[in-house]
């Protein structure tokens with residue numbers, strides 16, 4: 001079926017239609033997990049380790065058990081026989097052969113208990129769960145639990161952790177390196193030997209907390225009648241929660257239903273399956289009443305995964321023109337006390353390191369290092385902001401050494417448009433060779449350069465190379481590339497309900513991304529309906545048999561494509577059934593506005609409700625020969641591999657030389673996310689990502705002291721960007737259609753967050769010229785900037 | 795302890811413990827779950843409600859402190875007078891994509907109501923400063939600023955006509 005004979009194809013996709021999700025949310029009728037009230041619910045509070053590393057020598061719960069309103073108190077010993085520890089984590093199901101061959105990952109077992117019973121390895125690790133009539137009483141009883149600890153030596157710094165003699169976080173991982181890989185493309189050694197210049201740089205991206213405004217929360221209930229356990233959880237991956245509960249409690253996935261209600265943001269840390277989710281399912285089953293746990297913010301800051309936290313040592317080989325011939329990168333990721341994501345984030349750093357640049361020879365080793373901190377997981381960008389910070393700072397630094405304009409050096413190293421599709425000589429995380437599918441990077445950079453006013457700025461700087469002003473302005477550029485829409489698959493059900501309405505169910509659940517609106521736009525085009533007429537739901541494992549989740553800029557690509565495929569199948573089926581009813585060839589029928597009518601004759605028609613009834617099983621069924629009854633199509637979209645979004649970002653900043661304060665005045669971004677389903681939603685994703693990137697560049701940092709005590713457990717200490725920090729943001733959308741999915745889209749969820757730290761650091765370096773400042777450590781807080789200035793002045 | 799207060803235009807009596815926060819009272823006792831808890835230490839603004847028309851952080855107040863006062867939550871804003879029965883600020887947030895996950899939205903909507911009741915035509919700088927006590931992690935605030943401008947327009951247009959002021963305007967006049 002072509003676009004023209006459909007007539008209404010593309011009517012909704014591509015338009016900024018208003019969101020379907022908003023009405024309940026603006027009126028206070030959203031249903032986040034903390035808002036769901038089930039009668040008889042008991043509340044859970046956790047006693048968490050106050051020690052970074054210690055042996056548990058005793059737990060006395062007797063006083064807590066006698067506490068007012070206490071239902072039960074559970075320790076690790078109590079559940080040893082019934083609740084298994086975490087031995088596999090998200091995305092660790094298997095290493096694809098292509099990745100195995102190229103990167104030889106070594107991933108050591110690192111089981112994580114649901115409740116620690118012998119040893120605690122980070123402040124915040126759950127030790128005892130108290131169940132009581134309400135949360136306040138549960139917290140009162142937590143204070144009555146008496147745990148005795150014997151302190152163990154603590155390791156906080158990942159650089160020290162890999163040195164011999166360091167305390168071990170897990171005794172059988174003898175160098176604290178839980179996972180490692182090494183991958184190369186081209187002939188790095190020869191390129192280094194032949195290079196006119198070789199430089200070495202160190203880059204460090206701090207530990208961050210993604211900080212969704214809603215913390216985590218779980219509500220679990222078991223129904224004897226159906227022998228089903230239902231778990232509502234604020235999670236990006238309901239199916240993985242179901243799998244872990246099934247494996248760790250030893251019950252079939254078929255008797256577990258995981259539902260994600262409205263969700264107040266995710267951004268990565270809610271991809272992980274956590275001890276609380278498994279434990280609450282167990283408690284609901286054993287206590288026979290609903291149980292609920294709502295994380296508080298201070299708990300969140302130590303109990304929910306942190307992110308970033310990488311240290312790169314980068315060697316760059318380049319010629320006099322600034323053309324980079326080879327890079328060697330050796331980096332550590334501070335994984336914290338367990339490493340739930342194995343090499344996911346680290347390998348992302350490796351695979352995206354070279355960004356939009358040619359760099360024909362490349363070698364990278366990544367090591368995930370255990371320390372006594374909260375485990376590290378993905379956060380918007382997932383390894384890419386870290387790599388981009390290193391790569392684009394390096395471009396600026398070599399330009400500086402050669403006395404060249406950094407943006408010229410960027411341009412010189414870009415992959416030319418006529419080289420697309422461009423293979424990178426190494427596999428993606430899915431094991432498939434990385435091949436950038438499309439895009440014109442040089443043209444995009446030139447466009448952004450013009451938009452940002454860089455040339456005028458550079459000319460003015462040339463005219464007046466030194467300045468005595470206290471506040472200086474700088475413009476810095478950075479790039480990004482992003483494999484989006486990773487598999488292995490996503491599922492969708494598209495069906496008619498008994499009223500003849502089109503119902504869409506997605507395996508990927510939203511937490512702010514506007515799935516209802518955008519997927520309804522996709523389905524509306526298939527059926528000639530208005531998006532408001534599509535009944536959409538997601539985030540419920542009972543609706544689509546299998547699914548993956550919402551992360552890695554994948555939903556529009558894989559879930560959207562699944563909706564399109566299932567929708568097209570249903571549309572065909574609907575016409576085939578109507579063809580039986582109208583006794584005319586399906587080819588001559590059009591589905592539109594709730595009816596199937598004869599092409600060119602809108603009065604010869606049947607309604608979708610008629611079609612629904614005609615497809616019910618039984619002797620009266622009017623279904624096409626050889627097919628099953630019903631009007632429900634389930635499709636899984638399996639992408640061949642990721643599709644690459646890309647872009648450039650320019651930051652204009654002013655720097656106060658006396659205070660070290662940096663103000664981001666403007667962000668200009670040019671980005672390619674393929675075809676846009678809803679441009680305003682895309683803009684919103686970019687703007688949100690950019691502000692998070694600014695937070696990472698300037699403000700946010702999770703800090704531990706040398707004893708492994710976290711110092712940033714409130715929003716007074718962990719600084720998020722507010723409305724007062726918002727720069728002017730200008731965007732140029734490019735839309736190079738991807739041929740790796742039927743919608744032609746590329747993901748955009750993470751795009752805005754990747755380049756800001758590198759661009760802002762480059763802008764600060766630019767502002768401080770002719771001083772040669774090293775700005776290789778984030779965040780660029782006022783003391784860091786002052787220190788860099790002072791060092792440069794020496 | 796038994797307290798009485800006016801919540802969204804209705805008198806209520808409720809038993810609370812001394813230590814119960816206003817937020818917990820509104821959420822757990824009165825079912826007003828549009829009051830969101832993002833930090834419970836007074837920084838994020840998700841729990842913002844209007845107390846006698848002024849914005850307060852309901853996580854930092856005890857319920858007993860609200861005794862005898864007028865409380866407006868986001869549930870009390872839609873008064874049926876505006877488009878689709880919504881308050882203009884709600885309409886504007888929807889129209890401008892001023893929300894993504896929506897968790898911060900009740901607080902931001904109420905803060906905006908307070909601001910526009912005081913100053914029907916705030917400058918961009920005033921808006922930025924005034925909203926800086928309400929964190930939003932999703933939107934990057936840009937479209938929230940647009941929503942505030944749009945809301946100001948809608949409210950000016952409304953007060954220019956004979957239409958009666960909306961619930962929040964009543965609370966904050």
Ligand code: FES
Nearest residue numbers: 833834838839853
């Ligand atoms: S919950 Fe009250 S300010 Fe954050």
Ligand code: FES
Nearest residue numbers: 894895930931932
């Ligand atoms: S819309 Fe998600 S926090 Fe503001």
